[in-house]
Amino acid sequence: MAASMVQLLRLWWRRGGRDRVVAFAGFGILVLTLLFTVSSLFHDAGERTAFVGQSDGPVLVDLTLVHDAEKKGAVCLDGSPPGYYLHRGFGSGADSWVVHLEGGGWCDSIASCSSRSRTPLGSSHYFESQIHFYGILNNHPSLNPDFYNWNRVKVRYCDGASMAGDVDNESQNSTNLFFRGKHVWEAVMHELLSKGLANAKQALLTGCSAGGLATFIHCDDFQALLPKQTTVKCLPDAGFFLNAEDISGKRTLGSFYHNVVHLQDLTKHLSKGCISKTEPSQCFFPQEFIKYIRTPLFILNPAYDAWQVQHVLAPYKSDPQGDWQRCRLNIHNCDQKNIEALQGFRNKMLNALTEFRKSKNGGMFINSCFTHCQTHSNITWHSPTSPKINNRTIAEAVGDWFFNRREAKEIDCPYPCNPTCYHLDLNAIWPGA
Ligand SMILES: *[C@@H]1O[C@H](CO)[C@@H](O)[C@H](O)[C@H]1NC(C)=O
Ligand SMILES: *[C@@H]1O[C@H](CO)[C@@H](O)[C@H](O)[C@H]1NC(C)=O
Ligand SMILES: *[C@@H]1O[C@H](CO)[C@@H](O)[C@H](O)[C@H]1NC(C)=O
Ligand SMILES: *[C@@H]1O[C@H](CO)[C@@H](O)[C@H](O)[C@H]1NC(C)=O
Numbered sequence: 001m002a003a004s005m006v007q008l009l010r011l012w013w014r015r016g017g018r019d020r021v022v023a024f025a026g027f028g029i030l031v032l033t034l035l036f037t038v039s040s041l042f043h044d045a046g047e048r049t050a051f052v053g054q055s056d057g058p059v060l061v062d063l064t065l066v067h068d069a070e071k072k073g074a075v076c077l078d079g080s081p082p083g084y085y086l087h088r089g090f091g092s093g094a095d096s097w098v099v100h101l102e103g104g105g106w107c108d109s110i111a112s113c114s115s116r117s118r119t120p121l122g123s124s125h126y127f128e129s130q131i132h133f134y135g136i137l138n139n140h141p142s143l144n145p146d147f148y149n150w151n152r153v154k155v156r157y158c159d160g161a162s163m164a165g166d167v168d169n170e171s172q173n174s175t176n177l178f179f180r181g182k183h184v185w186e187a188v189m190h191e192l193l194s195k196g197l198a199n200a201k202q203a204l205l206t207g208c209s210a211g212g213l214a215t216f217i218h219c220d221d222f223q224a225l226l227p228k229q230t231t232v233k234c235l236p237d238a239g240f241f242l243n244a245e246d247i248s249g250k251r252t253l254g255s256f257y258h259n260v261v262h263l264q265d266l267t268k269h270l271s272k273g274c275i276s277k278t279e280p281s282q283c284f285f286p287q288e289f290i291k292y293i294r295t296p297l298f299i300l301n302p303a304y305d306a307w308q309v310q311h312v313l314a315p316y317k318s319d320p321q322g323d324w325q326r327c328r329l330n331i332h333n334c335d336q337k338n339i340e341a342l343q344g345f346r347n348k349m350l351n352a353l354t355e356f357r358k359s360k361n362g363g364m365f366i367n368s369c370f371t372h373c374q375t376h377s378n379i380t381w382h383s384p385t386s387p388k389i390n391n392r393t394i395a396e397a398v399g400d401w402f403f404n405r406r407e408a409k410e411i412d413c414p415y416p417c418n419p420t421c422y423h424l425d426l427n428a429i430w431p432g433a
Contacts, residue, residue, distance in 0.1 A: 002406075003285055005168070006030070016106075018064075024374055026074070026229070028135045030092070030104065034145055037152065042412040044086055048198065049346060054103055054285070055160050057086055057132075058134055058138060058139075058140075059131040059132070059139050060130050060131070060132055060135050061085040061086070061087045061131060061132075061154075062085065062129065062130055063083050063084075063085055063127055063129050063130065063131075063407045064083060064084055064086060064191075065081045065083045065169050065291075065387055065423070066081050066082050066083060066084075066184075066187050066188055066191055067140045067191060068300075069081035069082060069184075069187055070364070072183060072185030072186075072187050073169070073178075073180055073183050074182075074183035074184045074186065075155070075178045075180050075184070076109075076117070076122055076123050076124055076158035076159060076178065076184070077113055077114075077116055077117035077122035077158060077159060077177050077178055077179075077197045077327075077346045078117040078118070078122055078123040078125070078161055078176075078177070078178070079178050080123045080124040080125055080158075080178070080431055081124055082124060082155075082158055082159075082184045082187065082188060082190075082246070083127050083156050084150070084153055084154060084155045084156060084192075085130075085131055085133070085153065085154045086153045086192070086195065087133055087137070087151070087152045087153075087156070087178070087423075088151055088227040089149055089150045089151035089152070090149050091149050092149060093147070093148070093149030093150040094149075094151075095194075095196075095199060095201045095202075096150040096151065096200060096202045096203065097150060097152075097153070097192075097197050097200045097202075097203040097204070098136060098137070098147050098150050098151070098152050098153070098156065098204045098206060098347075099153045099155065099192065099197075099202070099203070099204070099205050099222075100136065100137060100152070100153065100154045100208075100213045101155050101157065101163065101205070101206070101207030101208075101211035101212075101215055101218075102154060102155060102156050102157040102207070102208070102211050102373075103207065103208040103209030103210040103211035103212060103238075103239075103419065104121040104157050104209065104210055104211075105120075105121070105209070105362065106160055106161055106162065106210055106256075106257075106260045107160040107161075107260070107263075108177055108256055108257075108259035108260045108263060109162060109259065109263065110177065110263075112375075113135070113160050113177050113179075113263070114175070114177060114220065116168065116207070116215060116231060117177060119178035120158070120370075121157060121158060121160065121308070122159075122160060123156055123158060124156065124158060124342055127156055131154065131206060132249055132380060133152060133154070134376060134377050134381075135375050135377050135381035135382075136152075136206060136235075136375040136376075136377060136381055136395070136398075137154060138151045138378065138381075139152070140196050143256060143378045143381070143382055143383065144381065144382060144395060145255060145295050145382065145395060145396070145399060146395065146399035146402065146403070147201075147204070147231065147399075150204075151196065151197070153192060155188050155207075155211075155406070156407040157210060157214075158184070158265070159179065159180060159181030159264075160179075160181070160260075161179065161181045161260055161264040162181065162210050162211070162213045162214040162217055162284075162299070163180050163181040163182065163184055163214045163217070163218065163272050164182055164185075164217055164218075164264070164266045164268060165179035165180060165181035165182060165184040165264030165265065165266060165298070166179070166180065166181070166182040166212070166264070166265055166266070166268055167179035167185070167264060167265045169182070179263070179264040179265065181264065182269050185214075185221070186219060189222070189225055193225060197225075197226070198227075200226060200230050200232040201230060202230065202402075203226060203230060203231070203233075204233055204234070204235055204402060205218065205219060205232075205234045205235070206234070206235040206236070206237060206375060207236065207237065207239065207375035208237045208238055208239070208372075208375060209237075209238050209372060209373055209377060210239075211237075211239070212236040212237045212238050212239020212240070212373070213239040213241060213286065214239075214241055215234050215237075215239055215292065216233065216236050216289070216297075217269070217271075217295070218241075219234035219236075219272065219295045219297065220293055220294055220295050222234065222294040223294070223297070229245075231294045232295055232296075233295065233297070233298065233401075233402055234293075234295055234296070234297050234298070235297075235300060235375070235381060235398060236286070236298075236300065236409060237297060237299045237300045237301075237373050237374060237375045237376075238301055238302070238305055238307070238353075238372050238373045238374065239286065239301070240286050240287070240299055240301040240305075240349065240353075241253060241285060241286065241308065241312065242288055242311070242312055242345070242348055242349055242352065243282065243285040243288065243352075244345065244348050246312065246313055246314060246315055246318040247314050247318050247341060248266055248312060248317075248318035249318075250317065250318060252311065252312065252315045252318065253311060253312045254281070254282075254285075254315070254350040257284045257285070257357045258281040260281075260282070260284070261284055261381075262279040265403065266280070266284065270283040270284060270289070271283050271288075271292045271293075273290035273291075273292035274288050274292060275321070278363045282364050287353075288354075289370055290356055291355060291356075296361035296363075296401075297356075297359075297361075297362055297363070297367070298362070298363035298365070298397075298398055298401050298402075298408070299353065299356065299362070299363070299364045299365075299380075300364070300365045300374060300375065300394060300398070301349070301365075301366055302366070302367055302368070302369045302370065302371050302372070303332060303345070303349055303350070303366050303368050303369075303412065303415075304342050304345070304346065304368065304369065304370045304415060305371075305372060306370050306371055306372045306424050306426070307372045309327075309328060309342070309345070309370070310328050310421065312342070312345075313341065313342070313345050314327075314328055317326035318403070321340070323335075323337065323390065324338060326345060326428075327381065328389075328421070329425070329426040329427045330424070330425045330426060330427055331415065331423050332423065332425075339415070342415065343414055343415075346368070346414060346415075348368065351409065353366070357409060357411075362409070363397065363398065363401030363407075363408040363409060364409050364410065364411070365389065365394055365397050365402075365408070366410070366411045367387050367389055367394075367397075367410070367413060367418065367421065368412040368413065368414055368415045368416075368417065368418050368421060369387055369412075369418070369419075369421035369422060369423055370415075370421075370423040370424055371422060371423065371424050372424070374394055375394065380394065380422055380426070381393070381394055381395050382394065382395030383424075384398070385420075386420070386422070387418065387420045387421050387422055388420045389410040389411075389412050389418070390410060392408070392410065397410055399403070
């Protein structure tokens with residue numbers, strides 16, 4: 001798996017010139033995926049040692065391709081069926097479900113979607129037949145105290161638009177690409193319902209990055225699929241992409257989102273409350289529509305989200321002088337000016353969450369770390385060395401919120417105050433990038 005990620009990285013890197021934002025989006029995600037793959041390998045080794053004599057490292061779970069997907073028009077960019085990995089719950093968790101939506105950026109043009117359709121982010125032909133489950137999907141109570149024995153699902157991301165695209169075949173203009181994310185969402189959920197999700201007593205929808213955004217977008221849909229008496233909540237991880245200007249005053253991610261929304265015709269499936277008030281592509285930004293979400297939400301995001309620093313705050317194009325070249329890869333390399341801009345970014349994120357912070361059922365964990373997804377690996381989710389705020393790990397805060405044990409609205413003090421942070425060093429992953 002690590003080897004295939006390295007190959008993919010090279011692929012994305014080579015295509016870099018063609019469509020910078022997309023390539024970088026994919027590149028960033030893949031770097032992080034690679035990082036977590038690498039750390040998962042450590043995790044793997046660590047866990048094997050910790051559970052000597054029991055043949056139970058992180059569980060290896062088989063891929064399931066969605067049945068009759070083509071018939072339902074629920075297909076990946078290249079027309080292949082979507083897929084997921086399901087590990088059954090047991091004991092007291094047998095009727096509880098956690099569904100995780102994979103991330104991996106977006107594509108905003110025929111050319112970039114076409115490149116993507118030849119990778120695991122656009123075609124099930126490249127999905128691994130088995131994967132390990134880590135973090136919130138881990139099946140050991142010491143690493144995942146509240147959800148380890150639930151039914152746990154990882155849904156692959158292969159539509160390029162956070163599972164919200166909806167273009168008919170007829171309007172494809174013979175591109176051979178399919179923009180069917182909304183149908184993928186429905187087909188996967190219906191298959192899971194038939195496998196026991198329909199009888200869930202409690203369910204948590206989560207996802208990382210573009211999957212975190214999909215979690216915001218589909219949270220109320222998810223609740224609507226389940227019986228009234230089911231406890232349903234949502235945990236978007238690193239999906240709070242800010243509607244903010246970059247350091248040169250441009251809305252880089254805003255114009256990128258505009259293209260995604262129009263290419264894949266997302267308008268029908270974005271928040272109706274938001275669409276009635278503002279330009280549709282604005283409604284791809286969670287801060288513009290969280291107030292319309294009725295299902296309880298826990299917003300997990302680092303204030304210095306590494307992906308957002310690279311693509312929202314200081315994208316390459318906004319930085320011709322290279323003032324962010326080193327800082328973009330490692331927060332320890334940031335100079336005073338960079339840090340000021342980072343603190344400004346954090347303030348914008350906190351401002352965008354002011355109303356949400358007052359919500360009765362909400363939870364939040366905005367830590368001052370330079371990282372991206374944090375539910376993924378035991379380093380960040382729950383281990384003796386995980387990042388904490390007020391002595392709680394992310395897993396503990398999420399559990400306290402889900403089970404109403406105590407309020408969990410944590411906002412960290414600004415960098416560099418938190419010694420428990422796990423800051424990414426992207427230099428170490430891709431020297432010279
Ligand atoms: C993952 O958790 C195990 C068990 O607590 C630990 O030994 C290992 O060091 C962790 N891995 C990492 C990379 O932190
Ligand atoms: C749309 O695409 C699906 C999947 O390839 C196919 O099964 C279906 O027949 C197509 N519908 C039309 C109207 O072309
Ligand atoms: C398909 O063609 C129509 C009309 O020529 C155009 O408006 C639309 O943008 C095209 N769609 C794509 C996805 O290229
Ligand atoms: C932090 O939490 C741990 C376990 O949850 C507890 O043992 C410890 O006493 C707590 N430390 C402080 C300072 O509250």
